[in-house]
Amino acid sequence: MKTSALIKMLSYLCQANGISGDEASVIETAAHYLKKYCSSVEIKNGNLIGVLDCADETAPHVMLDAHLDQIGMIVTEITDDGFVGVGNIGGLDRRWFPAQKVMLHGKKEIPGIISTLPPHLNNGGEKVQKMTQVRIDTGYSAEELREILSLGDSVTFTGVTGELAGTRFTSPNLDDRAGIAAVLYAVSLVYKEKLPCKVSILFSNREEVSGCGAKTGCFAVNPDIALAVDVSFAGDGTKGTGEPGKGAMIGFSPALSREVSQDLVSLASEKNIPFQYEVMHGKTGTNADDFSVCREGVKACTVSLPLFYMHTPVEVIDIQDIKSTGKLIAEYLRGCK
Numbered sequence: 001m002k003t004s005a006l007i008k009m010l011s012y013l014c015q016a017n018g019i020s021g022d023e024a025s026v027i028e029t030a031a032h033y034l035k036k037y038c039s040s041v042e043i044k045n046g047n048l049i050g051v052l053d054c055a056d057e058t059a060p061h062v063m064l065d066a067h068l069d070q071i072g073m074i075v076t077e078i079t080d081d082g083f084v085g086v087g088n089i090g091g092l093d094r095r096w097f098p099a100q101k102v103m104l105h106g107k108k109e110i111p112g113i114i115s116t117l118p119p120h121l122n123n124g125g126e127k128v129q130k131m132t133q134v135r136i137d138t139g140y141s142a143e144e145l146r147e148i149l150s151l152g153d154s155v156t157f158t159g160v161t162g163e164l165a166g167t168r169f170t171s172p173n174l175d176d177r178a179g180i181a182a183v184l185y186a187v188s189l190v191y192k193e194k195l196p197c198k199v200s201i202l203f204s205n206r207e208e209v210s211g212c213g214a215k216t217g218c219f220a221v222n223p224d225i226a227l228a229v230d231v232s233f234a235g236d237g238t239k240g241t242g243e244p245g246k247g248a249m250i251g252f253s254p255a256l257s258r259e260v261s262q263d264l265v266s267l268a269s270e271k272n273i274p275f276q277y278e279v280m281h282g283k284t285g286t287n288a289d290d291f292s293v294c295r296e297g298v299k300a301c302t303v304s305l306p307l308f309y310m311h312t313p314v315e316v317i318d319i320q321d322i323k324s325t326g327k328l329i330a331e332y333l334r335g336c337k
Contacts, residue, residue: 001188007163007319009033010181014161014171017105019072019089020209021046022154026068026177030203033184037191038201046205047217052191054198060336061198063223063298064186064329065214065287066179066230067207070172071311073134073155075104078145084112084136086155090208091311094128100313101158102136106149111158112136159313167245167319174315176207178305178322179229185326190333197336207287214287218294225260225299225336227329228288231317232278234306240278242306244318247274248325251302255283255292260301264332273328278304303329 001009013033018026027048035041038050048068071092077085084104098116103109115135136155138145159172171177180203187201200221204213207230218226232249235241242249250264268275283289284302291300305325308316 001185003319003323006181006185006322007169009184010169010177010322011161013177013180014173017103017154017156018068018070019074019154019156020069020206021089023068023205027203030068030180034201034203037184037187044220045216047213047220048203049217049221050201052187052195052199054195056196059197060225061200061223062333062336063200063202063218063221063226063291064183065202065204065217065226065228065291066183067176067204067213067287068180069205069208070156070175071208072157073102075149075151075153075155077151078142078149079135080142082140082142082145083115084138084145084149085132086134086136088131093311094131094134096312097129097134103156103158104136104138104149105154105156108148110138110140110148112138157313164316168316169319170314170316172313172315174307174317175231175310178231178307178317182229182305182322182325183329185322186329186333189326189330193334195333195336197333199333204287211287211290214290215294218291218298222295223298226288226291227332228284228286228291228300228302229325229329230286230302230304231307231310232304233310234308234316237276242276242278242304244306244308245320246276246306247321248328249276249278249304249306251278251280251284251288251304253280253282253284253302255280255289256301257292257299260299264301264303264328267331267335268328271331273331274324275328278302
């Protein structure tokens with residue numbers, strides 16, 4: 001897959017909406033790409049699962065995971081004066097809420113603005129609103145809103161999706177559309193090859209709220225090995241952060257398989273694929289935590305992409321990290337024993 005095709009695919013994935021529990025749109029987009037490579041693709045309990053067949057029934061079974069859902073909000077109230085009250089879906093930092101543009105997904109999509117006082121009236125010192133105080137202004141009256149919106153409808157943050165200077169890319173939902181893109185890139189490199197392992201792809205739901213998709217998806221797939229491809233914190237490489245453009249962050253944690261972690265490091269070094277260490281002292285906060293205790297236990301590892309401004313409408317990734325992550329996963333599948 002050429003870089004231009006990868007960027008186009010990532011753009012389409014990011015333009016599809018899908019907060020936790022309402023991932024239908026992004027499932028449709030991801031399935032469109034997955035069907036190009038897999039012998040079978042199915043939606044099972046909100047998860048999207050694809051399979052690369054292997055003739056050897058005794059071969060190891062590797063599962064590649066990236067989660068479908070993004071952070072957002074859910075409609076909890078339509079006030080009599082025509083404002084929309086919301087609750088959070090996933091971890092949100094309300095400091096950046098004021099004056100943000102959002103999209104409300106009802107019977108039709110309608111844009112809105114999170115209400116805020118102008119600085120002339122508060123001297124720039126307005127306190128951070130509680131979630132129960134957040135109000136969205138759409139311009140519609142209460143009567144009109146109640147014809148369009150229902151309680152429980154989704155709200156997503158509106159941000160720019162596209163390329164920045166160099167090899168950087170921005171979108172509100174790169175967590176974890178970048179991971180999906182990395183998995184698809186890896187599969188595009190190997191799907192025509194005779195691999196020494198069976199490969200299943202799990203694009204899981206509800207990671208941001210409960211990890212339900214990881215639990216049910218891993219149980220259904222029943223792999224021997226699982227790689228959770230997610231994002232992690234970008235920075236200058238210190239204090240547990242990864243440097244953008246320097247490759248995948250290979251996880252080391254007591255919750256992970258040290259064998260798989262070391263195999264990935266050895267392989268990256270041998271194949272001259274850039275990588276970084278991500279050392280965690282406990283659980284990883286990713287789907288890998290659930291994979292490691294699925295059924296009798298699965299050898300799980302994290303392969304993460306450094307991401308700036310996580311859980312905001314302006315997340316930033318380096319396209320080179322998606323490519324190097326995909327290459328590392330592809331080489332792992334080629335040499336899996």
